[in-house]
Amino acid sequence: MPHDVDALNAGFAGQLLEQYLENPASVPEEWRALFESNDGAELLAAQPGLLRLLEARGRNGAAAPAGAPAPPAVADEELLGGVAAAMALVKAYRTHGHLAARLDPLGSEPPGDPALEPERLIPRLTPELQARIPARLLRTYVEGETLAEALPRLRETYCGTIAYEIEHISDHEERVWLREAIESGRYRTPLRDDEQRALLIRLTEVEGLETYLRKAFLGQKQFSIEGLDVLVPMLDESIHLAADAGAHEVVLGMAHRGRLNVLAHVVGRPYETILREFEGERTLEALSADSEGGTGDVKYHLGAQGRRSTPTGEINVTLAANPSHLEAVNPVVEGRTRADQTDRSTREGLHDPSVGLPVLIHGDGAFPAQGVVAETLNLSYLDGYATGGTLHLIANNQVGFTTEPEEGRSTRYSSDLAKGFDAPIIHVNADDPEAAIAAVRLALAFRRRFCNDVVIDLVGYRRHGHNEQDEPAYTQPLMAKRIAAHPPVRALFAQRLEQEGVVSREEADRLVAEMQTALRAAHERLKQTFGASRQPVTREERVPAEGDGSVVTAVSADLLRRLDEQLLEVPEGFTIHPKLLRQLERRREALEHGGIDWGQAEALAFASLLVEGIPVRLTGQDTERGTFSHRHLVLHDVENGQRWTPIQRLPDATASFEVFNSPLSEYACVGFEYGYSIAAADALVLWEAQFGDFVNGAQVVIDQFVVSGLSKWGQTSRLTLLLPHGYEGNGPEHSSARAERFLQLAAQKNIRITNCTTSAQYFHLLRRQALTPAARPLVVLTPKGLLRLKDASSTLADLAEGSFRPVLDDPAADRERVTRLVFCSGKVYYDVVGHEARAQASQVAVARLEQLYPFPVEQAVDVVRGYPNLREIVWVQEEPQNMGPWRAIRHRLEDAAGGVPLRYVGRPWRASPSEGYPTAHRREQDRIVREALS
Numbered sequence: 005m006p007h008d009v010d011a012l013n014a015g016f017a018g019q020l021l022e023q024y025l026e027n028p029a030s031v032p033e034e035w036r037a038l039f040e041s042n043d044g045a046e047l048l049a050a051q052p053g054l055l056r057l058l059e060a061r062g063r064n065g066a067a068a069p070a071g072a073p074a075p076p077a078v079a080d081e082e083l084l085g086g087v088a089a090a091m092a093l094v095k096a097y098r099t100h101g102h103l104a105a106r107l108d109p110l111g112s113e114p115p116g117d118p119a120l121e122p123e124r125l126i127p128r129l130t131p132e133l134q135a136r137i138p139a140r141l142l143r144t145y146v147e148g149e150t151l152a153e154a155l156p157r158l159r160e161t162y163c164g165t166i167a168y169e170i171e172h173i174s175d176h177e178e179r180v181w182l183r184e185a186i187e188s189g190r191y192r193t194p195l196r197d198d199e200q201r202a203l204l205i206r207l208t209e210v211e212g213l214e215t216y217l218r219k220a221f222l223g224q225k226q227f228s229i230e231g232l233d234v235l236v237p238m239l240d241e242s243i244h245l246a247a248d249a250g251a252h253e254v255v256l257g258m259a260h261r262g263r264l265n266v267l268a269h270v271v272g273r274p275y276e277t278i279l280r281e282f283e284g285e286r287t288l289e290a291l292s293a294d295s296e297g298g299t300g301d302v303k304y305h306l307g308a309q310g311r312r313s314t315p316t317g318e319i320n321v322t323l324a325a326n327p328s329h330l331e332a333v334n335p336v337v338e339g340r341t342r343a344d345q346t347d348r349s350t351r352e353g354l355h356d357p358s359v360g361l362p363v364l365i366h367g368d369g370a371f372p373a374q375g376v377v378a379e380t381l382n383l384s385y386l387d388g389y390a391t392g393g394t395l396h397l398i399a400n401n402q403v404g405f406t407t408e409p410e411e412g413r414s415t416r417y418s419s420d421l422a423k424g425f426d427a428p429i430i431h432v433n434a435d436d437p438e439a440a441i442a443a444v445r446l447a448l449a450f451r452r453r454f455c456n457d458v459v460i461d462l463v464g465y466r467r468h469g470h471n472e473q474d475e476p477a478y479t480q481p482l483m484a485k486r487i488a489a490h491p492p493v494r495a496l497f498a499q500r501l502e503q504e505g506v507v508s509r510e511e512a513d514r515l516v517a518e519m520q521t522a523l524r525a526a527h528e529r530l531k532q533t534f535g536a537s538r539q540p541v542t543r544e545e546r547v548p549a550e551g552d553g554s555v556v557t558a559v560s561a562d563l564l565r566r567l568d569e570q571l572l573e574v575p576e577g578f579t580i581h582p583k584l585l586r587q588l589e590r591r592r593e594a595l596e597h598g599g600i601d602w603g604q605a606e607a608l609a610f611a612s613l614l615v616e617g618i619p620v621r622l623t624g625q626d627t628e629r630g631t632f633s634h635r636h637l638v639l640h641d642v643e644n645g646q647r648w649t650p651i652q653r654l655p656d657a658t659a660s661f662e663v664f665n666s667p668l669s670e671y672a673c674v675g676f677e678y679g680y681s682i683a684a685a686d687a688l689v690l691w692e693a694q695f696g697d698f699v700n701g702a703q704v705v706i707d708q709f710v711v712s713g714l715s716k717w718g719q720t721s722r723l724t725l726l727l728p729h730g731y732e733g734n735g736p737e738h739s740s741a742r743a744e745r746f747l748q749l750a751a752q753k754n755i756r757i758t759n760c761t762t763s764a765q766y767f768h769l770l771r772r773q774a775l776t777p778a779a780r781p782l783v784v785l786t787p788k789g790l791l792r793l794k795d796a797s798s799t800l801a802d803l804a805e806g807s808f809r810p811v812l813d814d815p816a817a818d819r820e821r822v823t824r825l826v827f828c829s830g831k832v833y834y835d836v837v838g839h840e841a842r843a844q845a846s847q848v849a850v851a852r853l854e855q856l857y858p859f860p861v862e863q864a865v866d867v868v869r870g871y872p873n874l875r876e877i878v879w880v881q882e883e884p885q886n887m888g889p890w891r892a893i894r895h896r897l898e899d900a901a902g903g904v905p906l907r908y909v910g911r912p913w914r915a916s917p918s919e920g921y922p923t924a925h926r927r928e929q930d931r932i933v934r935e936a937l938s
């Protein structure tokens with residue numbers, strides 16, 4: 005810190021200040037802090053030499069040239085001090101103006117801030133002094149010759165019905181752009197008469213729909229938008245601006261609040277279909293889910309797609325289906341948008357953010373409190389996840405369900421979290437529709453210019469209870485009273501337009517009546533269709549065909565050889581780490597003489613898909629290398645750190661391979677990939693967990709989207725989850741991928757769950773997943789130790805022939821001798837067959853269940869039938885009895901056993917998946933295997 009400001013060399017300080025004003029980042033941190041504090045600016049300004057410099061700058065409109073003789077002192081001490089105070093004031097408006105803004109339609113007093121009061125500064129900025137301070141010294145963009153003229157405009161700009169938080173942004177260019185955009189009023193030009201009229205019509209429609217529904221369907225939940233009505237015209241504006249910027253897609257994510265209105269007016273769903281839902285009939289989405297054995301979903305969760313025409317052409321608008329879980333849809337929307345923005349016919353998946361705009365509508369209670377919001381914001385500027393900036397709209401009705409803001413967050417604003425991500429925050433009063441439109445214009449201009457997220461905190465209220473069955477006055481009595489006495493925004497806006505002579509009172513009233521008539525007519529039309537109901541969907545139609553049989557997963561040996569060679573190619577002069585080089589070069593040998601390990605089989609599966617035109621996207625924590633250092637799809641030159649990804653250079657590839665290390669998130673990352681997989685039905689999208697356990701950080705996405713999306717919304721996905729699994733003595737958290745969770749959630753062929761024991765099986769499985777016509781999510785319990793285990797490796801012939809086999813019988817059993825059939829799944833197989841006791845147990849055959857769901861009934865029966873002298877079947881698992889596959893597949897095994905007794909061997913019921921101590925693990929593992937064999 006420059007300690008003694010009085011003793012400063014004014015010339016030096018002046019130069020620094022000059023520099024600071026040009027570019028704040030260019031001066032040392034301590035000086036920046038000094039200039040940015042009010043005291044500092046004042047003290048510095050009290051140095052006459054410095055102020056002469058400032059004066060000179062003002063006169064010339066530019067910095068005084070270095071070494072130029074100091075211009076004569078033209079100002080008295082008071083004026084000079086005043087300039088510094090005025091600068092502090094400008095800074096205060098930019099930084100704290102929002103504290104004095106009139107953001108609450110219900111009229112609560114803003115807290116204000118002393119720094120905004122010219123009378124309280126030293127020297128006091130009296131009106132006389134203000135009139136003497138030239139505005140050009142202050143570097144603002146508002147109009148006015150003097151501070152006296154500029155000040156009211158600053159106040160209007162920063163403390164009106166819009167307020168801004170931009171000064172936290174670390175990028176100087178962005179900050180200056182925003183200041184200029186805000187203060188020049190470029191995005192706040194008044195609406196033309198026809199635009200105002202259109203806005204009034206829109207607000208009338210928004211209010212009219214809610215009013216009609218409330219009257220016609222008393223007490224049914226509609227989660228009315230009223231109090232935040234302007235959200236709809238804001239979305240209209242966003243769609244127009246997106247189209248204008250060349251986008252083909254706008255993807256919306258939102259919760260319950262206002263959703264029906266958005267469906268009708270933003271997506272363009274006919275009123276009839278919404279009314280049909282209220283009448284208890286299903287609309288199209290639910291129907292399509294029906295054909296997949298679906299249950300459908302409540303009306304305010306259903307997704308929809310529409311095409312909107314805009315002045316610059318048509319554009320798709322997608323409202324993502326979502327569950328009740330607030331904010332869970334955020335990463336899904338980002339993933340969907342990213343998929344829309346990616347050209348998968350290019351080798352790396354060319355990303356063009358101008359193609360689509362993601363818009364997320366948040367609740368003011370949910371935004372600061374749901375962790376997935378932060379996780380999703382953290383994706384926004386990452387190479388593998390960016391979507392060119394998301395428009396965030398906080399539908400801020402100043403209350404949660406019944407929770408007050410003071411109970412719901414530790415920050416002043418609901419939006420504060422986003423400041424950490426350098427997003428500009430625009431607060432706007434929902435009772436000022438024109439300001440709200442201006443907020444969208446500024447936000448999207450900023451996004452277009454900088455590809456960054458922007459947050460609009462739309463401050464309104466909730467006219468009714470949380471839903472239509474709630475009484476808000478039980479918990480927010482004062483607020484409810486204020487709201488009851490407060491006219492709706494449509495009425496306020498109509499009144500304003502009447503005063504301005506844009507519409508007459510009669511015209512405004514007529515619009516209201518016309519809307520009710522239109523809704524009544526739609527309702528009548530709908531009622532006439534009742535009775536002529538559809539044919540019920542038959543059971544046969546409901547269960548989709550698996551269709552796996554028709555898929556060829558084998559790849560010719562010649563092609564595999566060629567791909568393997570290409571996967572080892574690096575440019576001239578590229579130096580691979582010598583240890584890694586040896587590992588990679590072993591792949592050539594493995595191809596010819598056996599020993600194709602997991603990493604190699606996987607790379608070959610991916611490469612073979614790429615030359616067949618199937619795009620692949622693989623993400624996860626440290627996935628480029630692989631947690632267990634087995635993958636190495638991305639190589640790093642040890643001399644210069646440059647990257648090289650051979651799989652993105654395959655000469656014959658006709659589809660993209662995207663590979664990214666993910667941030668340390670499960671919830672948002674799995675949500676993102678799910679969203680991507682929905683929009684990119686053509687692609688194999690894989691997410692890998694660091695260890696399988698960690699997938700439970702994404703449990704909401706698993707439960708609410710992955711396993712149930714098809715049933716609820718008819719939404720299919722071939723998202724593939726790679727979950728490292730297996731008991732290797734690493735403790736309770738690195739052992740189990742919790743197969744039991746997925747098995748419990750498996751029904752109606754909604755997902756596939758596998759646990760392969762050879763790299764060839766994995767190869768065929770990946771290819772089947774990409775190629776099979778019936779898209780379903782796939783859960784793969786992937787190995788750790790097996791990744792390099794010789795016995796689990798495969799040969800070229802294994803890949804060039806055959807297919808994925810859901811059950812593997814014992815290859816070496818003496819069929820007549822066998823009296824016990826051990827069934828197991830995954831790595832424990834190698835523990836059993838590799839155990840010293842195995843040699844003595846020729847009466848035991850060991851079969852592997854490679855696909856846990858859908859349970860391969862016929863194949864399991866065939867295995868059992870292959871042993872004529874069976875006396876028992878033993879299910880062996882490493883997991884405790886209350887975990888792992890046992891409980892889910894027990895009945896299936898019993899069926900397959902055809903009367904042969906079935907017994908369990910494994911860990912007993914346990915609260916924690918595994919032992920913490922390696923010795924205890926070894927003992928338990930040994931006991932399990934001995935029991936299986938003895």
Ligand SMILES: Cc1ncc(C[n+]2csc(CCOP(=O)(O)OP(=O)(O)O)c2C)c(N)n1
Nearest residue numbers: 261328329330367368369370401403404405
């Ligand atoms: C993850 C999650 N927890 C709890 C709920 C129950 N819930 C539904 S709406 C709501 C209040 C949401 O408040 P806010 O985000 O301010 O949105 P608003 O309803 O006020 O528009 C709550 C707690 C939920 N839907 N999701």
